[in-house]
Structure formats: structure tokens, C-alpha cells
Amino acid sequence: MPPGGRTRQTAAVDNLIGILSAVVSVLGAIVAGVMTSWSSRKATAFQAKLERERHEETKAEQAAKVLSRYREPLLLAANSLQSRLYNAVRDEYLPVYLHCGDEEQEEYARVFTVYTLAEYLCWVEIIRRELRFLDLGAERENRDFTKRLLAVTNTLSDQKIYGSPHYRLFRGQQQALGELMMQPGADGHHDCLTYPEFTHRLAEDPRFHRWFARLLREVDDIADQSIAGNARIIDTQRALIDLIDFLDPDKTRLGADHREKYEEATPSPAPPASSSPAVTTVSARPAAG
Numbered sequence: 001m002p003p004g005g006r007t008r009q010t011a012a013v014d015n016l017i018g019i020l021s022a023v024v025s026v027l028g029a030i031v032a033g034v035m036t037s038w039s040s041r042k043a044t045a046f047q048a049k050l051e052r053e054r055h056e057e058t059k060a061e062q063a064a065k066v067l068s069r070y071r072e073p074l075l076l077a078a079n080s081l082q083s084r085l086y087n088a089v090r091d092e093y094l095p096v097y098l099h100c101g102d103e104e105q106e107e108y109a110r111v112f113t114v115y116t117l118a119e120y121l122c123w124v125e126i127i128r129r130e131l132r133f134l135d136l137g138a139e140r141e142n143r144d145f146t147k148r149l150l151a152v153t154n155t156l157s158d159q160k161i162y163g164s165p166h167y168r169l170f171r172g173q174q175q176a177l178g179e180l181m182m183q184p185g186a187d188g189h190h191d192c193l194t195y196p197e198f199t200h201r202l203a204e205d206p207r208f209h210r211w212f213a214r215l216l217r218e219v220d221d222i223a224d225q226s227i228a229g230n231a232r233i234i235d236t237q238r239a240l241i242d243l244i245d246f247l248d249p250d251k252t253r254l255g256a257d258h259r260e261k262y263e264e265a266t267p268s269p270a271p272p273a274s275s276s277p278a279v280t281t282v283s284a285r286p287a288a289g
Contacts, residue, residue: 070130073192074123075247079254081116082240086262088113089230089237094223113222114215115198117167118181120240122192124149125178129190148246151239155232162232166221180211234262 087093097109127149156169169177181198185191193201201208222233238261248254 069189070123070127071247072253074120074127075244075253077116077120077123077192078240078243078247079258081120082237082244083258084113084116085233085237085240086260088222089227089233089262091223094219098219098223110216110219111199111202112195113219114212115195117215118177118198118212119192120152121169121174121178122181123178124153125175126182126190126192128175128178144246148239148243152236152243155236155239158232162235164221164225164229164232166218166225167215167232167236177211180208237262 094109094113097105100106100109153171153174156167156174157171159165159168162168181193182190183193183197202212203209222230227234241259241261244254244259251259
């Protein structure tokens with residue numbers, strides 16, 4: 001082959017090699033770019049997942065802190081209310097003191113009955129406000145807590161199951177009464193009116209009194225109604241016991257004798273013919289004070 005031909009062939013080969021090298025370089029750059037982009041997206045997604053998990057953990061911690069802060073006052077308020085309802089339905093307190101002729105005792109029987117409900121609603125409203133921006137659905141304990149709170153709320157607000165309307169409070173009314181009972185507390189948190197403060201507001205603030213006037217009247221209905229007529233009161237008391245069992249499962253704050261669900265009185269077994277007539281019995285329970 002003439003020298004010129006070999007030179008042209010060599011040049012062609014060199015050009016081909018150069019083109020192939022350029023193509024390989026471009027492909028390498030593309031592959032590297034794709035891999036870098038994929039790795040970057042994967043790292044970003046992983047980081048976002050970690051952030052979400054940290055955020056969820058923070059919300060769970062915040063919810064746990066709120067529940068811990070208010071567990072004790074809610075427990076005591078729930079117990080005070082269930083005890084009052086229990087004894088009211090048993091006919092051992094309201095019928096005795098509501099119209100006993102002693103003005104001070106009559107007022108206490110009526111007003112403190114309403115106060116126990118208002119105090120409970122107050123702590124529920126305080127907790128609701130502090131938890132409203134937190135998602136409680138992820139933790140089983142939080143779901144159980146919400147379920148038991150709603151059981152009390154729904155029993156008080158139901159308008160289909162219970163024939164008698166006394167002590168029926170729709171959700172908005174429950175929240176409003178709870179809000180009226182709130183007052184500033186320590187460290188920027190809320191607290192609940194004490195019983196003396198509550199009675200003072202009733203006497204001095206017509207607007208405040210207006211919200212509780214119906215409940216004050218309906219204390220008479222609790223005393224006068226039959227067991228069937230007080231079904232809402234009884235079911236509320238039972239739902240409160242379920243809430244108490246959740247708040248104090250080991251019975252360290254309240255013993256077993258303070259969390260008895262109301263059961264309708266049943267006759268004792270028939271005695272022998274020579275014995276005295278059978279009497280109606282109920283489980284022993286301390287009288288409300």
C-alpha cells in the first residue's frame with residue numbers, strides 16, 4: 001500500500017478511536033449523572049423519612065407529656081363525678097338532702113352535683129385544646145384514651161337511646177361549660193375553678209349562671225326519676241369507671257372500692273317462710289359528701 005494510503009488509514013483509525021472515546025466519555029458522564037441523581041433522590045427520601053419519624057416521635061412525646069400532666073386532675077374529677085352520680089341514683093343522697101329543710105345542705109346537694117360535672121368537663125376541654133394539633137391515632141394507648149373520653153361524651157350527648165332529656169349535653173355545650181370553668185394556671189397552662197370560686201361565679205355572674213341554670217334545675221329530675229329514667233346517668237357513671245380504669249390501671253391512686261359500676265338493685269334470695277321478708281340489697285358504697 002502506498003505510503004499515503006497508510007497515512008489516511010491510520011488517521012481514520014485515530015479518528016474512530018477518538019470518536020469512540022468521546023462516546024464512552026459521554027456515556028460515562030450520563031451514567032455517572034444518573035447514578036448521582038438517583039443517589040441524591042434516595043438520600044433525600046431517606047432524610048425525609050427520618051424527619052417524619054422524628055416529627056412523629058416528637059408528637060407522641062408531646063401527647064404523652066400532656067396526658068401525664070393532666071392524668072391526676074382528670075382522674076380525680078372523673079372519680080368525683082362518678083361517685084356523685086352513683087349515690088344520686090341509689091336514692092341515698094339527693095332525696096335525703098335536696099329537700100331536707102336545711103338551706104345550706106340543700107344548696108350544697110344541688111350545686112356540688114353540678115360542679116362535679118362541670119369540673120370533669122373542664123379538664124376534658126383543657127386536654128382537648130392542648131392535644132388538638134397532635135395526631136393521637138398512632139399509639140394504642142392514645143387511641144384507648146380517646147375512645148374512653150368519647151364514651152362519656154357520647155353518653156351525655158345522645159338523643160336517641162335515652163328517653164329522658166335531663167342532663168343531656170350536646171358536644172358544643174360540653175365544650176362551652178368546660179371553657180367557662182377554665183382559668184389561668186401555672187407555667188402558662190390552664191386550671192379549673194375550685195368549688196368556692198364556682199359558687200361565687202354562680203351568685204355574681206348572671207351570664208355564667210345562665211349556662212348552668214338548666215342543670216341546677218335538673219338535679220331534681222335525677223332525684224325523682226326511676227332507674228329507667230336515669231339510664232343516661234347510670235351509663236355515664238359506668239363510662240367514667242372505664243376511664244378511671246385506664247387512668248389508674250394498677251389502682252395505686254384509687255382503690256377497687258372507689259370504682260364500682262352501678263348495678264340495679266336485685267332482691268335477695270327468698271328466705272324460709274319463718275324468716276322476715278326479703279330485702280333489697282346493693283353493693284356497699286360510701287355516701288357522697
